[in-house]
Amino acid sequence: MSEWRYWLNEQRGTLMGLAIFLLMFAVYIANHPAGLTANVAQTAANKGVLFAFVAMAQTLVVITAGIDLSVGMIFILTNCLASWIVVGEPLPTALGVVAVLMAGMVCGAINGLLVIYGRLQPIVATIATGAVYFGLALLLRPFPGGSVNEDLADALTGRLFGVIPSSLVALAAAVLLVWLPFRRSRLGRAAYAAGSSEQAAFMSGVPIRRGKFAAYTLAGLLAAMGGLFLTFFTYTGEAAYASGSGYTLWSIAAVVLGGVSLYGGRGSAVGAIFGAFAARTTGDMLFVFDVDPLWQPLLQGVVLMIAVSIGSIALLRVRNRLDWFQ
Amino acid sequence: MSDTSENRISIRTRLPAFLRRADPAVLTAFGCILLLLFMSSLYSSNFLSLNYLLQQLKVASFLGVVAAGIMVVILLGHIDLSVPWVMTTGAMMACAAASFGGMGPVIAIPFGILCGAAFGLLNGFGVAYLRIPSMIVTLATNVVAQGLMVVYTGGFSPQDSAPPAVRWLATGFVIPGLPNAILVWIAISAVMVFLFTRTSFGRAVYGIGNSERAAYLSGVDTRRVVMIAFAISGALSAFGGVLLAGYSSKAAQAMGDAYLLPAIAAVVLGGTSILGGRGSYLGTVAGVILITLLQSILSVMQMPEAGRQIVYGVVIIVMLLLYGRTPPNR
Secondary structure, X not given: OOHHHHHHHHOHHHXXXXXXXXXXXXXXXXXXXOOOOHHHHHHHHHHHHHHHHHHXXXXXXXXXOOOOOOHHHHHHHHHHHHHHHOOOOHHHHHHHHHHHHHHHXXXXXXXXXXXXXXXXXXXXXXXXXXXXXXXXXXXXXXXXXXXXXXXXXXXXXXXXXXXXXXXXXXXXXXXXXXXXXXXXXXHHHHHHHHHHOHHHHHHOOOOHHHHHHHHHHHHHHHHHHHHHHHHHHHOXXXXXXXXHHHHHHHHHHHHHHOOOOOOOOOOOHXXXXXXXXXXXXXXXXXXXXXXXXXXXHHHXXXXXXXXXXXXXXXXXXXXXXXHHOO | OHHHHHHHHHHHHHOOHHHHHOOHHHHHHHHHHHXXXXXXXXXXXXXXXXXXXXXXXHHHHHHHHHHHXXXXXXXXXXXXXXXXXXXXXXXHHHHHXXXXXXXXXXXXXXXXXXXXXXXXXXXHHHHHOXXXXXXXXXXXXXXXXXXXXXXXXXHOOOOOEOOHHHHHHHHOEEEOOEEHHHHHHHHHHHHHHHHHHHOHHHHHHHHHHHOHHHHHHOOOOHHXXXXXXXXXXXXXXXXXXXXXXXXXXXXXXXXXOOOHHHHHHHHHHOOOOOOOOOOOHHHHHHHHHHHHHHHHHHHHOOOOHHHHHHHHHHHHHHHHHHHOOOOOOO
């Protein structure tokens, strides 16, 4: 058997995510009055990138068989923080960006410490830390407001060479600089191994704790990148509870659409990015089909329901009924 | 290692019998309630007045009904994230049914609960028969329920004020001085305790929470049990929504948003393992009272929303660190 079959099997989830996204995006573009222009691509990219960052963050944690329900709140907190400190001359702006990313990492690291060393269940621990992060965000921005270095914001949300949306470039940079090195490192393998079978990984001498800790911390970093981009798009900071919990929920949906197993150990952040873009496209799709905005949440829900039900076709292939109950 | 466990045993043997049998997590939760009351009474003696405590129990009863439902699902090792909009659906449908001619007010409450049970069945079907992770099915159901309610309230102006029967159920008095909502909570609690401890369904729920394979091999129709459990959770969420609509005298969009996380937190603080299979109903009651008291005390102290969120989160983390830790697995 040749090598590519193994590769294909490993990447099946990611490719499924890509297929779902391409299908939806093709339908979207085919029905868009303007077709695929640079403008349409830029708008689609900018909206999708926010979801993509949060979905990547969620992936890192889900791979370790955990879940981060505070990811949307880290996103909101860093948004509020950025609206204070990413301003002014280039140097203070740069320091501000670094500080925002650090803040995100600290939030992620706290989650990691509680889950790994505090031995708390990720679901409840991150619900609680999410409340704390949202409280901090409210402290920073009781009312929407603030500002951001607009030159930087416009540069990162505009287009490179007039064609390529620069937010996509930033997303690609995050994949190349954060995700791939992690995936190929010892710690990344440890995170996968811990998600796949913690017992076996421990017996094999894999540094599970450090691997999981790295995953949670980097998840905070990626969520902070998303928060920065939200600030760049809106030029303001806003502590909106609904928006935070919405991003958390859709990040889980994106992760599943992107072929990452919620049971841990399988999937990749690249798949989650496609899942995020696919989830985002459902919203846009309703716009091009001129659906009454009232029906939008319902149709989104139905699409989500169908998308997650598709995976259960695999049940037909199960020979032994006991395999249902894993 | 052996030293501490011996110590623990010796402490336990010295306790009176009823304490020895009780779950340490439940005891800690009740201890925390007393501690909270004691500390708040230092702030103001009004916290210990009967009126205040009854008022708190009344508010707690809405959360208590919702938490009872979600506990069934958590005991299975699943989670129900569709609580917010199923609650809202229950409330809105009950109010809508009340305006339907002569029979309306009579069927209002059952109709609201039935709608919740229908969404619960949808969840259960997805989880049990399609084997989709519960987190994702219930998430999708939540969005679908939200979509339906947005369409329902957006197209035309619906009847949204709670009918008298619903208001009476939430705020009236059968026994003078004791709000009906508390009686409802007590009744539902009695049913839940019976369900958990005296029926084969309850046994099956604990069994599936520990190992679904083992339960299946023991002859339990695990898929049916899971589906019914989700239906119960949906029905109780909707019922909680109906009660809440009676309390605030109308159904509003997003009225259930503030109930999902406290309900999960209450169940877990009461010593139920989020992985399923372990936990007692008494603990959930303690968790509900604890969360309600905490929220109330923070708002009485006029702490701003930001501070309340932070304290709320920190307290949950500290309590979990005290007794919600999973045992080291090696």
